[in-house]
Amino acid sequence: MTDSTTLTEPQTAAEPQPDPEEPTPESMTIVAWSGDLDRMWPTLILGSTGAAYGMQTTIFFTFWGLFPLVRDDVRITGTNAMTKALASMNPPGISRMKLSKLQMGGAGAAMMHKLAKDQSVSSPKELIEMCVELGVNLWPCEMTMELLGIERDQLMDGVGEPVGAATALSAMSRSNINLFI
Numbered sequence: 307m308t309d310s311t312t313l314t315e316p317q318t319a320a321e322p323q324p325d326p327e328e329p330t331p332e333s334m335t336i337v338a339w340s341g342d343l344d345r346m347w348p349t350l351i352l353g354s355t356g357a358a359y360g361m362q363t364t365i366f367f368t369f370w371g372l373f374p375l376v377r378d379d380v381r382i383t384g385t386n387a388m389t390k391a392l393a394s395m396n397p398p399g400i401s402r403m404k405l406s407k408l409q410m411g412g413a414g415a416a417m418m419h420k421l422a423k424d425q426s427v428s429s430p431k432e433l434i435e436m437c438v439e440l441g442v443n444l445w446p447c448e449m450t451m452e453l454l455g456i457e458r459d460q461l462m463d464g465v466g467e468p469v470g471a472a473t474a475l476s477a478m479s480r481s482n483i484n485l486f487i
């Protein structure tokens with residue numbers, strides 16, 4: 307016979323425990339090679355999320371992926387006619403990114419921004435600010451900067467010093483997670 311005044315704890319399922327054989331992800335390196343909105347957005351979401359979870363996070367921005375790091379007030383980058391023409395065809399700045407598909411003269415990107423705002427999803431500009439606040443290493447590719455004529459003072463605040471591929475590979479060799487977006 308049980309005492310009716312005794313309360314019993316409700317039975318709950320045990321929390322899953324991590325497998326001690328699996329390494330705990332502590333670091334992540336992302337190579338951002340595309341400046342398209344639909345590639346840069348997930349890059350910044352993953353980078354800021356990893357840092358928020360305490361991971362040492364590095365994003366290496368190379369080729370077209372470097373253009374979003376250019377300050378929005380910089381209209382044209384480049385040191386000669388060819389690099390300036392490339393910058394005019396692919397306007398630099400985080401606020402000028404286009405979609406890789408369904409661009410429709412800018413309407414596609416505007417629709418994505420509207421959907422994100424309606425669903426309270428942070429914009430790429432907000433995400434890059436979060437990355438800076440969370441200490442994400444935002445590494446511009448030195449070779450790409452030279453190739454495309456982008457100067458260090460044209461990059462937004464919070465971006466690290468330009469690094470080469472060897473530095474990026476060294477970070478990747480030590481990372482638990484490596485992504486190429």
